[in-house]
Amino acid sequence: MKPIIAVIGGSSCTKNEWALAHETGRLLADRGAIVVCGGLGGVMDAAAQGAKSNGGITVGILPGTDPAAANAYIDVPLATGLGEMRNLLIVRVAQALIAIGGGIGTLSEIALAQRTEKPVIGLHDSFRNAIEMPRATSAAEAVEWALERARSGVV
Amino acid sequence: MKPIIAVIGGSSCTKNEWALAHETGRLLADRGAIVVCGGLGGVMDAAAQGAKSNGGITVGILPGTDPAAANAYIDVPLATGLGEMRNLLIVRVAQALIAIGGGIGTLSEIALAQRTEKPVIGLHDSFRNAIEMPRATSAAEAVEWALERARSGVV
Amino acid sequence: MKPIIAVIGGSSCTKNEWALAHETGRLLADRGAIVVCGGLGGVMDAAAQGAKSNGGITVGILPGTDPAAANAYIDVPLATGLGEMRNLLIVRVAQALIAIGGGIGTLSEIALAQRTEKPVIGLHDSFRNAIEMPRATSAAEAVEWALERARSGVV
């Protein structure tokens, strides 16, 4: 079974966050992982674009009811109609999560991941003063960490 | 965007239902559709197997929390942990649904699809005396019907 | 603990269904049960009105995001924003359900109840040719049946 890794972060992001998310997506695809994200712009778009640049499979778990709202790099756009409740679905279906940048929506996902004991690691996330969690200094390190957690079945 | 079509039906099924579901999955993949199902056995397994025999993408929306519970032909196993509430998610994310055989769980999906105006067609479904809906006499006819509804964006 | 009984049925209904739902709500309140419903019109309104006429507590589990959409006899309007997915929440939180009249939405609730082994009984429900289930011939009989199932903790 392919590992299922979520990349979470803001629908708008800095250039640096974009580059990190793209690299994360690219490396996850390289390692055979399915990349799950919220399906919209910013970090979600970058991660999906990175994964597709490398032949990966991308899943977008959308808040609305229209699959066409997904960014152009999503293979499987799932229009849940759940609003922000879809954040929880992202946390549920992922075996591990990588957080890049992010605003309050991403914070809700990190908190829910920690609360439900889903492995989550920060990669230049926005919450260094707010939340204690493992942190990576490179996309490669974050990807290794997430894949190891997914493999060991800590779900 | 690829059409997203759900094939719904029982986790156990007759040989005839199995053959119809396999053929439906195969034809959907042939037409470039993503096949969504509940990810488990019977009709779900047959539809996914048919789609994979033809290079398609398959998504399993599982009731439990373990992606490994998906059948062997699911590319993207999504372990929602929602129990039977996942039935509704299948209806939500599909652009059209094809019902084959099926028990009370499938009936709940058909009813929710009709209630939310999602196109759903029966193909030797178990509810011919219970529910009025469009019915196809072959997998090919059901697939054409579903793809046409998905394309016309009746979502 | 008070038993939690759902009364399910259409947002429009016949005079006879209205009278049955009102009597069901009244008797449930008399027996100390909390009456849960979808919070809108028709059977839901009648059941809530019946319960309030007898000092009961009524809960409306609404599809939208505005609690003010509840009918005037709902003590606790819960605006879930889940759309028809709220049907499943009604089935989940009830210990037993009584179905009166009803259209396709009610059918989805009955099917989900049966699928998840929640006790559900029909009282002049619309599905006598479609679904096998226990049926009562009076509100009193339905209420007794539901309370007994709730007490025996078949949840």
Added chain:
Amino acid sequence: MKPIIAVIGGSSCTKNEWALAHETGRLLADRGAIVVCGGLGGVMDAAAQGAKSNGGITVGILPGTDPAAANAYIDVPLATGLGEMRNLLIVRVAQALIAIGGGIGTLSEIALAQRTEKPVIGLHDSFRNAIEMPRATSAAEAVEWALERARSGVV
């Protein structure tokens, strides 16, 4: 319509948090509000106990499937079976929220409230270094703030 106010916080808490939650529940009941909480121990138990000491109505939105898991001061125990996804339901159905103490689960609720523009105020919450939000220095102040937001229909 009665205002619907959620009191959120940890299932274990300090004596001071317990006293604040009890006072908050008591004042909310005094003002005719329905008190919604997660239905378990700690802050949830204290808020419900305070509300009941003053004749209020209390609703517990539980993670599991057994309504008997609710604390003894919950009038309406709703066993959602949603796990931590029930946190989002608390945020959805409340018109305003008051956060007292709390761990990572409470943080997820605050983040989801802010993300969905639900008014949320901290009262000796645990996140003073992590999250910017309005903060009250007394239960009375928090209750006034929440009721005003609920009345103005910022939902």
